Amino acid sequence: MEKEESSKIIRLAHGAGGVLQEELIKFITKDITLKNVNNGIGVEELDDGATIPLKDYDKEIVITADGHTVFPLFFPGGDLGKLSVCGTVNDILMMGAKPLALTSIIIIEEGFNFDTLQKIVHSLNSTATEACVAIIAGDTKVMPRGTLNEIIIATTGIGIKDKKIKIVDNGLKPGDNIIITGSIGDHGTALMANREGLNISTDLESDVSILIEIFNAIKKEIDENLIHAMKDPTRGGMAGALNDWASKSNVSIVIDEEKIPIKKQVSAICDMLGLDSFNIACEGRALMAVDSNQSEIILQKIKKTKLGRDAMIIGEVQKDNPGRVLLKTIVGGTRFIDMPLGEPIPRIC
Amino acid sequence: MDVPGIDILRRKDFTEKIINSINRLAKEINRPLKFMHVCGTHEHTISKFGLRTLLPKKIEILSGPGCPVCICPAADIDKAIEIGKRDNTILTTFGDMIRVPATNISLAELKAKGADVRIVYGPNDAIKIAKENPDKEVIFFAIGFETTAPLIGYEIQSNPPSNFSVICAHKLIPAALELLMSQSLLNIDGFISPGHVSVIIGLKPYEIFSQGYRIPNVIAGFEPNDVLLSILMLLKQVRDKRFDTLNEYSRVVKPEGNLMAQKIIADVFESVSSPWRGIGRVSEGGLAIKEKYQDFDADEKFNITIEKSQDIPPGCSCHLVMVGKLYPYECSLFRKKCTPLNPIGPCMVSMEGTCSIYYKYHKEEG
Numbered sequence: 001m002e003k004e005e006s007s008k009i010i011r012l013a014h015g016a017g018g019v020l021q022e023e024l025i026k027f028i029t030k031d032i033t034l035k036n037v038n039n040g041i042g043v044e045e046l047d048d049g050a051t052i053p054l055k056d057y058d059k060e061i062v063i064t065a066d067g068h069t070v071f072p073l074f075f076p077g078g079d080l081g082k083l084s085v086c087g088t089v090n091d092i093l094m095m096g097a098k099p100l101a102l103t104s105i106i107i108i109e110e111g112f113n114f115d116t117l118q119k120i121v122h123s124l125n126s127t128a129t130e131a132c133v134a135i136i137a138g139d140t141k142v143m144p145r146g147t148l149n150e151i152i153i154a155t156t157g158i159g160i161k162d163k164k165i166k167i168v169d170n171g172l173k174p175g176d177n178i179i180i181t182g183s184i185g186d187h188g189t190a191l192m193a194n195r196e197g198l199n200i201s202t203d204l205e206s207d208v209s210i211l212i213e214i215f216n217a218i219k220k221e222i223d224e225n226l227i228h229a230m231k232d233p234t235r236g237g238m239a240g241a242l243n244d245w246a247s248k249s250n251v252s253i254v255i256d257e258e259k260i261p262i263k264k265q266v267s268a269i270c271d272m273l274g275l276d277s278f279n280i281a282c283e284g285r286a287l288m289a290v291d292s293n294q295s296e297i298i299l300q301k302i303k304k305t306k307l308g309r310d311a312m313i314i315g316e317v318q319k320d321n322p323g324r325v326l327l328k329t330i331v332g333g334t335r336f337i338d339m340p341l342g343e344p345i346p347r348i349c
Numbered sequence: 350m351d352v353p354g355i356d357i358l359r360r361k362d363f364t365e366k367i368i369n370s371i372n373r374l375a376k377e378i379n380r381p382l383k384f385m386h387v388c389g390t391h392e393h394t395i396s397k398f399g400l401r402t403l404l405p406k407k408i409e410i411l412s413g414p415g416c417p418v419c420i421c422p423a424a425d426i427d428k429a430i431e432i433g434k435r436d437n438t439i440l441t442t443f444g445d446m447i448r449v450p451a452t453n454i455s456l457a458e459l460k461a462k463g464a465d466v467r468i469v470y471g472p473n474d475a476i477k478i479a480k481e482n483p484d485k486e487v488i489f490f491a492i493g494f495e496t497t498a499p500l501i502g503y504e505i506q507s508n509p510p511s512n513f514s515v516i517c518a519h520k521l522i523p524a525a526l527e528l529l530m531s532q533s534l535l536n537i538d539g540f541i542s543p544g545h546v547s548v549i550i551g552l553k554p555y556e557i558f559s560q561g562y563r564i565p566n567v568i569a570g571f572e573p574n575d576v577l578l579s580i581l582m583l584l585k586q587v588r589d590k591r592f593d594t595l596n597e598y599s600r601v602v603k604p605e606g607n608l609m610a611q612k613i614i615a616d617v618f619e620s621v622s623s624p625w626r627g628i629g630r631v632s633e634g635g636l637a638i639k640e641k642y643q644d645f646d647a648d649e650k651f652n653i654t655i656e657k658s659q660d661i662p663p664g665c666s667c668h669l670v671m672v673g674k675l676y677p678y679e680c681s682l683f684r685k686k687c688t689p690l691n692p693i694g695p696c697m698v699s700m701e702g703t704c705s706i707y708y709k710y711h712k713e714e715g
């Protein structure tokens with residue numbers, strides 16, 4: 001960053017999945033010496049996870065790590081326990097790997113209550129069981145009151161995949177179709193609507209869920225490398241994920257606004273708060289870039305799953321304007337979709 | 350949000366009809382036309398829906414001084430920062446105000462350094478904070494046009510707690526427009542006027558433009574087809590050589606405005622000559638809290654004067670962007686040294702600022 005003051009202090013926006021977060025991650029990773037194992041995907045690729053190719057075998061291990069905090073701890077549609085499994089397991093799935101196990105570190109603030117902890121652990125366990133993922137190791141720490149807000153869970157996910165499956169952020173090819181597996185922005189919007197001081201009554205629920213059913217439905221296409229990229233649009237939302245792809249793959253992505261599935265309440269709340277629904281986090285959706293000849297078949301398979309009912313083909317990959325994401329708006333105009341900057345903050349009305 | 354019939358204002362088939370009529374009229378008139386809006390929310394709609402890409406090349410839509418965050422003078426932010434530095438103080442304001450660069454630092458930087466700066470959705474949230482923290486001074490940094498002034502006026506009238514006060518940086522739209530017109534080098538063929546300000550003030554204050562300066566004027570809503578309809582209504586006036594103030598947003602704006610809100614403003618505030626960032630001092634261009642409510646006037650309470658401030662940093666062209674003389678991409682710093690992450694001028698910060706909207710939605714060349 002050019003401006004000195006801003007580079008000295010870490011701000012909230014540095015954790016919000018936008019350009020600032022990218023800067024923070026680069027700041028940390030530049031000082032790491034050994035960045036990959038056996039030339040697998042390492043920390044520098046900033047992909048959903050890393051791979052450790054196993055010498056003499058045609059398999060590789062996939063590792064992802066994620067720290068989770070959420071306020072409030074229990075929100076419509078989920079809680080911290082569920083969230084901390086979904087986030088990590090989905091990252092493994094998004095690399096085309098079968099999730100095997102999790103480790104979990106729980107850091108708790110002094111004074112936290114056992115009942116609440118139990119609810120979170122139960123939820124963590126039932127979510128992991130649903131995906132047949134074992135929790136094989138862990139650690140706990142208790143921190144003095146005030147040094148941390150309630151509880152943080154950090155999970156590491158371990159999965160396995162064939163070496164020949166290549167689902168990576170730089171895998172998009174001109175002509176590919178873009179699929180989203182369900183409505184965008186539910187998680188972030190549901191949370192915001194429920195935060196203190198924002199008295200919006202809504203039945204909107206977070207979409208937090210494990211994407212395993214969708215993954216299994218399209219396993220054949222994954223094995224045949226017909227899916228060129230997959231990503232769960234968490235922090236930074238759809239706009240963040242698409243921009244990431246466009247710049248890493250050096251292509252443009254043209255999205256048709258009319259096709260984007262979005263719930264009425266999500267648009268309404270975002271409009272009201274002056275937020276861009278494209279930037280709002282999902283926790284149970286996947287974006288895919290798929291071979292255009294197979295996109296209809298893949299879409300139909302996804303639509304048959306419970307989570308993927310509302311899946312849509314929302315756009316395509318093109319050659320012009322490399323690195324940019326364009327939107328054909330609902331009234332027919334064209335504009336850019338930019339990389340979100342960070343912390344979405346409501347605008348004056 | 351759930352206004353009946355609102356769907357049609359985003360429907361593509363209706364858009365196509367309006368665009369067809371716009372194309373026909375533009376052809377009839379057959380000369381380049383410049384229309385100006387004076388509202389960040391209009392620019393947002395125009396850019397977010399890509400409306401400029403639908404219009405004939407001959408029609409140019411300029412963006413005027415309509416972003417309340419952008420035109421708030423650096424001195425006022427400096428003042429808020431000085432007050433926010435005090436112990437036992439909570440400074441509250443609207444979301445996009447906190448990142449605006451002032452003379453030295455922004456409120457966001459003040460917050461990162463440990464001051465208690467909070468984003469609120471409105472003055473009522475600030476009052477709530479004041480009630481919850483009786484041992485602290487809670488200040489609401491009030492910016493905005495006629496739209497937000499009644500909300501703050503209402504809170505001041507309703508006996509707020511004594512630890513609550515307001516930095517009043519409200520501005521009045523018609524006065525600034527008149528200043529622009531009187532210096533007129535702009536050659537504007539018509540104004541698209543802001544719907545929400547008009548909800549409060551009604552149609553009358555605009556008549557000076559249509560009658561006095563003979564410039565067609567249409568008050569417009571904020572859906573894409575609202576804006577396109579207002580452009581069509583301007584074109585008709587241009588073709589027929591009429592100079593009227595018309596109301597496209599009649600589902601919300603009444604000709605007389607909101608009398609109750611006008612009464613609150615008149616009771617709590619007085620209009621004063623006031624500096625606009627990038628534009629200069631505008632007579633009758635702002636509001637100040639009347640003496641009878643001075644207990645809630647942060648100016649009176651903390652008595653802070655800012656000696657020297659800098660509105661437009663070297664190299665920044667916000668003062669030209671704000672009056673439609675320059676497109677953001679014509680500024681040499683745009684997308685290079687100046688980005689929303691590292692904003693040089695105020696127009697790059699707010700979500701209603703022209704430079705930041707162009708950064709977000711437009712191609713490099715516009």
Ligand code: SF4
Nearest residue numbers: 666667680687694704
């Ligand atoms: S691009 Fe930046 S420097 Fe240029 S006018 Fe806009 S805010 Fe000022």
